[in-house]
Amino acid sequence: MATVRHHIVIGSGVAGNQAAETLRERDPESRVTIITLSRLPFFNRYDLPRVFRGERDWRNFIIYPAEYYRKNRIALRRATRVVNVDSTAQTLTLEHKEILHFDSLLVASGAGPYLPEELSEFRPLLHGFGAFRDAIEVADALPKNGHAILLGGDTIGLDLARTLLDIGHRVTLVAGPYTFWPHEVAAEDRSKYVAALERMGIVVVDANQRGCLTTIEKGAKGLSARRVVFGDGSDISGDVVMPFFGVAPSLDFMLGSGVDIERGLLVSPDLRTTNPNIYAAGDVCQIWTDREHRYCFYHGWKNVRAMGELAARNITGANEPWVPTQDESLQLTKDGKIHSPFWEYQ
Amino acid sequence: MGNTPFRPEAAAVSQTADGGVFVSNDPRDIGWVKENVPCQHACPAGTNVPSYIRSIVEGRYGESYEVNREANVLPGVLGRICSRTCEDACRHGWPGNGDPVAICNLKRVAADLKNVGHRITESLFAPTGKRIAIVGAGPAGVAAAHDLSLFGHDVVIYEREERPGGMLRYGIPEFRLPRAILDTELHNALRLGVHLRTGVEVGNEPGQIRVSQLLADYDAVLLATGCTAALPIPLRDEWEKREPTEVPGIEYGLDFLVAMHRGIKKTVGRRVAVIGAGFTALDCARVAVRLGGAEVTIHIRTAEEYIPVTQEEIFEAKREGVRIKGLRSPMKFVLDAEGKVAGIEFAQNRLGGWREKGRRLAIPIEGSEFIEPCDTVIIAIGQQTMHDFTDTPLQLDRWKNARLGDNGMTSQPGVFAAGDYVSGASTVVQSVGHGRHMARRIDAWLLGRERLRQVVRIEPVAAPLRERADDFIPRQHMPTAALGKRVKSMAREVEAGFDEATAQEEAKRCYLCNLRYQIDVDRCIYCRACIEVAPRNCIKLVGGVEIDADGAYGKLIETKEWNKIGAIWIDNNQCIRCGACYNACPVKCISISRCELTEVEA
Numbered sequence: 031m032a033t034v035r036h037h038i039v040i041g042s043g044v045a046g047n048q049a050a051e052t053l054r055e056r057d058p059e060s061r062v063t064i065i066t067l068s069r070l071p072f073f074n075r076y077d078l079p080r081v082f083r084g085e086r087d088w089r090n091f092i093i094y095p096a097e098y099y100r101k102n103r104i105a106l107r108r109a110t111r112v113v114n115v116d117s118t119a120q121t122l123t124l125e126h127k128e129i130l131h132f133d134s135l136l137v138a139s140g141a142g143p144y145l146p147e148e149l150s151e152f153r154p155l156l157h158g159f160g161a162f163r164d165a166i167e168v169a170d171a172l173p174k175n176g177h178a179i180l181l182g183g184d185t186i187g188l189d190l191a192r193t194l195l196d197i198g199h200r201v202t203l204v205a206g207p208y209t210f211w212p213h214e215v216a217a218e219d220r221s222k223y224v225a226a227l228e229r230m231g232i233v234v235v236d237a238n239q240r241g242c243l244t245t246i247e248k249g250a251k252g253l254s255a256r257r258v259v260f261g262d263g264s265d266i267s268g269d270v271v272m273p274f275f276g277v278a279p280s281l282d283f284m285l286g287s288g289v290d291i292e293r294g295l296l297v298s299p300d301l302r303t304t305n306p307n308i309y310a311a312g313d314v315c316q317i318w319t320d321r322e323h324r325y326c327f328y329h330g331w332k333n334v335r336a337m338g339e340l341a342a343r344n345i346t347g348a349n350e351p352w353v354p355t356q357d358e359s360l361q362l363t364k365d366g367k368i369h370s371p372f373w374e375y376q
Numbered sequence: 377m378g379n380t381p382f383r384p385e386a387a388a389v390s391q392t393a394d395g396g397v398f399v400s401n402d403p404r405d406i407g408w409v410k411e412n413v414p415c416q417h418a419c420p421a422g423t424n425v426p427s428y429i430r431s432i433v434e435g436r437y438g439e440s441y442e443v444n445r446e447a448n449v450l451p452g453v454l455g456r457i458c459s460r461t462c463e464d465a466c467r468h469g470w471p472g473n474g475d476p477v478a479i480c481n482l483k484r485v486a487a488d489l490k491n492v493g494h495r496i497t498e499s500l501f502a503p504t505g506k507r508i509a510i511v512g513a514g515p516a517g518v519a520a521a522h523d524l525s526l527f528g529h530d531v532v533i534y535e536r537e538e539r540p541g542g543m544l545r546y547g548i549p550e551f552r553l554p555r556a557i558l559d560t561e562l563h564n565a566l567r568l569g570v571h572l573r574t575g576v577e578v579g580n581e582p583g584q585i586r587v588s589q590l591l592a593d594y595d596a597v598l599l600a601t602g603c604t605a606a607l608p609i610p611l612r613d614e615w616e617k618r619e620p621t622e623v624p625g626i627e628y629g630l631d632f633l634v635a636m637h638r639g640i641k642k643t644v645g646r647r648v649a650v651i652g653a654g655f656t657a658l659d660c661a662r663v664a665v666r667l668g669g670a671e672v673t674i675h676i677r678t679a680e681e682y683i684p685v686t687q688e689e690i691f692e693a694k695r696e697g698v699r700i701k702g703l704r705s706p707m708k709f710v711l712d713a714e715g716k717v718a719g720i721e722f723a724q725n726r727l728g729g730w731r732e733k734g735r736r737l738a739i740p741i742e743g744s745e746f747i748e749p750c751d752t753v754i755i756a757i758g759q760q761t762m763h764d765f766t767d768t769p770l771q772l773d774r775w776k777n778a779r780l781g782d783n784g785m786t787s788q789p790g791v792f793a794a795g796d797y798v799s800g801a802s803t804v805v806q807s808v809g810h811g812r813h814m815a816r817r818i819d820a821w822l823l824g825r826e827r828l829r830q831v832v833r834i835e836p837v838a839a840p841l842r843e844r845a846d847d848f849i850p851r852q853h854m855p856t857a858a859l860g861k862r863v864k865s866m867a868r869e870v871e872a873g874f875d876e877a878t879a880q881e882e883a884k885r886c887y888l889c890n891l892r893y894q895i896d897v898d899r900c901i902y903c904r905a906c907i908e909v910a911p912r913n914c915i916k917l918v919g920g921v922e923i924d925a926d927g928a929y930g931k932l933i934e935t936k937e938w939n940k941i942g943a944i945w946i947d948n949n950q951c952i953r954c955g956a957c958y959n960a961c962p963v964k965c966i967s968i969s970r971c972e973l974t975e976v977e978a
Contacts, residue, residue, distance in 0.1 A: 114471055127472065147694035148859055244860050261860075285681060290727045292679040292702045304727070323744030324724045325703065 035060040041138035042066035045312030045338030052342035063105040076375045079193035081165040115287040117305040134345045141277035141313035152246040157270045179268035184211035185370045187274025202233040211276040213360040279314040299351035301341040311337035331375035396836045405832040407928035418465035420809035423447040426890040432883040438494040440486035449565040452557045455484025459803040475851040485879040501528040509594040514542020516795025517600035519811030525568040527819045536577040546637045550867045579765040587766040603796035607758040615708045625717035629660045629756025645751030648672045652756030653683040660754045661698045677738035705740045719749040759801045784817030829978040837968040840955020852882040893946045899965035906957035914950035
């Protein structure tokens with residue numbers, strides 16, 4: 031009697047859920063398990079700015095109801111941390127000591143907000159934006175017509191800035207090398223895009239011209255809650271300070287697994303890691319591209335979803351290479367506004 | 377209730393004191409310590425880690441310092457810059473146990489918090505009249521000189537630099553190792569009659585002292601000259617034969633650091649590229665930041681996960697603005713119209729198999745070349761040993777290092793060698809450990825017998841020394857100097873050290889693996905109370921025990937069938953010394969003994 035294959039997917043984001051769905055379609059008899067650290071089922075991270083418009087019920091952000099997982103026989107294990115993967119034994123260990131065997135493993139654990147090491151000491155004073163709870167906390171911390179200071183200014187932050195401005199908040203961007211991440215903006219075009227940000231209503235401050243950011247501290251009593259101080263002695267006060275410096279792959283549990291890692295999990299064009307039974311998809315992986323002769327990250331909802339689907343197809347024998355699905359260039363609209371293809375989803 | 381002292385059954389055990397304290401040279405006891413105290417076993421100097429951490433818990437910092445000093449004469453130095461192989465081995469860091477104990481930071485605590493005017497304990501042998509010359513006052517030479525002077529020999533160190541310390545002084549930046557600490561500990565190590573002759577070069581040039589002359593003048597010679605010559609960087613095309621450092625803006629990392637520490641003013645450009653993946657590369661990059669480099673990048677062949685430096689050092693370098701870029705091999709240098717360096721051409725790498733010492737192979741990919749612009753290049757890919765200073769030919773091994781016989785001697789009778797000169801570029805703690813080891817080899821050769829032998833001191837312990845709550849204390853964070861201030865100064869120490877309260881918290885995390893928990897099966901009533909309270913699968917019902925080749929107890933043969941149970945056994949490899957079993961036992965048949973490796977006169 032043939033044994034039932036067990037496909038395990040780590041991560042319940044776009045890539046993980048798309049992969050689970052494809053695995054179920056292509057291998058109907060198999061066991062499919064999604065393991066996620068999140069307490070919430072698959073929700074739309076791109077929709078989090080809606081929280082600032084008063085949408086505070088997490089159920090309205092959920093993409094698949096519990097019934098979907100039951101119907102598709104996908105075991106969804108929430109609030110579960112993987113602490114170790116043994117690629118040779120094909121097992122993974124969960125934080126509560128449970129050991130699971132897998133026939134195929136897809137790592138789609140995504141990426142968390144990256145905080146540059148030089149800012150790590152200010153972490154307690156910063157507001158994150160990586161999870162639903164973070165968005166609620168920021169919304170609570172911003173008074174009416176409040177002032178948000180965004181550091182870095184990646185496209186996730188700029189997307190949030192659009193919403194904040196739209197509902198009457200002020201936004202100051204402390205710009206630097208991460209502004210517009212993950213877009214690579216040529217030096218000669220940068221001023222054009224910065225001007226577009228200013229037309230949107232964002233106050234743009236160049237950190238280098240002010241002698242770099244030196245301190246973030248609590249504001250004095252009666253003043254704004256946070257104060258950002260620069261090397262030239264100038265400062266900015268605001269209600270929240272939010273870092274937006276791109277993302278860093280979430281793969282601590284893969285260290286020592288025997289799978290090759292640089293910044294992300296290194297995968298061949300078919301999304302296979304250096305272990306034949308382990309694949310990766312989404313923001314966690316760096317894909318080898320023959321054209322550029324290097325390992326590249328690909329971001330954005332559409333890319334990530336396509337990666338999840340491709341990985342699942344290849345796990346079930348398709349053997350197809352990755353082809354990016356999304357134009358990654360930053361654009362200026364006819365009315366002079368910035369538009370990032372990474373703001374498009376679904 | 378009386379605590380049952382553990383009494384080994386081996387014949388090779390002798391009672392040395394009242395109160396049930398024994399010393400044992402039974403290989404099973406020595407094997408038990410090596411297997412069950414992973415930090416001490418991993419330490420190249422063999423430091424008794426649990427003992428010095430326990431002294432910190434008890435607030436006896438001076439005693440803690442002395443325990444350290446038995447194995448390593450530079451605790452304050454290594455408490456700052458050790459490579460921390462002990463922490464990689466720490467049981468607290470094993471899967472499911474959390475993070476390893478901050479062993480290195482606690483070593484620094486012992487040095488920093490001991491009383492001013494603390495009394496140093498040295499155990500001296502009578503003078504022998506033997507004279508030994510040591511070439512090199514680096515960590516290996518100093519450690520050997522100290523131990524040889526304890527053995528009663530007259531020691532002279534010849535050092536070519538103006539000050540002792542070797543790479544500690546000339547290779548490691550002051551922001552990682554304050555020179556006042558180094559000076560104090562070197563002075564303590566050398567003050568037992570060691571004669572230090574600095575500014576004296578041993579070599580074959582006129583005015584230099586020859587090794588053959590030393591051999592004629594002394595009873596033994598120890599070469600501890602380190603490993604200081606830069607490894608040539610493999611490049612392509614015309615750069616295969618060209619010396620890169622002839623180009624303005626390109627320098628070897630160790631030469632860069634040594635020159636700076638000799639007092640030569642160093643400068644770097646705006647964009648600094650450091651090639652290499654070790655502590656030297658990291659130090660060069662952090663020095664470059666302090667010299668005003670605006671964009672300092674370390675280029676490595678593999679990835680951060682595989683480079684042989686501590687995560688703390690990587691983190692601090694990144695905090696200071698250093699960036700690390702992986703998967704690239706340098707191919708050639710790009711020069712501007714004036715012949716100065718303007719960039720590096722790299723090839724993209726893919727990871728290959730494994731090299732020795734757990735390092736990864738990197739394989740350049742044809743056609744993947746790209747250029748990284750820069751105006752300063754620091755090459756820090758490693759060092760090699762040089763032998764041209766000696767006029768006595770020595771047999772070399774395949775790595776071109778001096779080959780040592782079983783007695784530690786080179787192929788030249790009377791000439792010994794220690795530290796990086798033998799091993800190639802290694803770590804400070806390895807050099808200290810090897811220097812100490814070579815002192816014993818030289819002493820044995822000079823006197824015709826070993827004067828110290830290793831034994832296990834076994835002492836009953838009345839009750840558990842830890843509480844279960846200690847297992848949940850998180851690893852304590854090392855405070856550091858404010859970023860803005862530290863990068864403006866080459867001398868300001870980055871790590872601030874633990875205060876006493878933090879030190880106490882961190883020290884309580886140590887499992888004290890040198891405590892051996894045992895069940896007296898004759899008194900056990902097999903109630904399973906200990907199994908019920910054990911936080912791990914550490915108490916086992918066994919049907920038998922495999923015996924290792926050295927006679928030590930090996931793997932337990934577990935059983936769940938009551939009619940096959942031969943004993944109930946505490947698996948000390950799994951045990952985290954929480955004491956829960958001891959406290960739960962209704963008949964008090966569990967005993968605790970402290971087992972420590974020590975040396976006694978042979």
